[in-house]
């Protein structure tokens with residue numbers, strides 16, 4: 358029998374952390390340089406028109422910087438890109454040091470070797486508690502030859518069961 362728990366921040370984080378997700382890198386080009394972060398709140402919203410969403414923490418300096426560009430590219434990370442994902446979440450470092458990048462058609466940065474990518478233009482931002490829901494219109498997509506996803510579960514990267 359499951360146990361009902363109180364809803365404090367740590368408990369909620371550990372409960373929603375039991376929802377396994379993929380992981381993406383959401384990146385923009387700001388004044389010619391790449392800016393971005395690891396994001397697992399990404400999901401698809403609508404096929405017609407093609408819309409996607411991710412949640413950016415209101416405290417995120419990275420999102421504040423990216424927002425002005427009005428565009429972002431989502432790189433869906435592949436198995437084996439866990440260290441890169443951690444690097445893209447660190448503060449006070451050059452997140453792109455040693456990271457091979459490619460360009461989406463719009464010029465937004467893509468992570469080389471990612472599973473698939475979506476080139477997006479920001480259409481709406483909704484206030485949602487301590488996060489902002491960022492909705493993007495998908496202007497372009499692509500896939501690579503990599504097939505295995507990076508999976509995030511209970512604060513760790515895990516493999517898919519065969």
Ligand SMILES: Cc1cc2nc3c(=O)[nH]c(=O)nc-3n(C[C@H](O)[C@H](O)[C@H](O)COP(=O)(O)O)c2cc1C
Nearest residue numbers: 394395396397398412413414416417418419445446
């Ligand atoms: C696996 C993983 C998933 C993450 N998902 C999100 C997310 O969905 N939204 C978010 O705002 N930050 C997310 N983060 C945190 C950001 O990558 C990063 O730590 C944050 O942008 C750092 O704060 P800054 O933007 O002020 O530098 C995630 C980090 C990791 C490792």
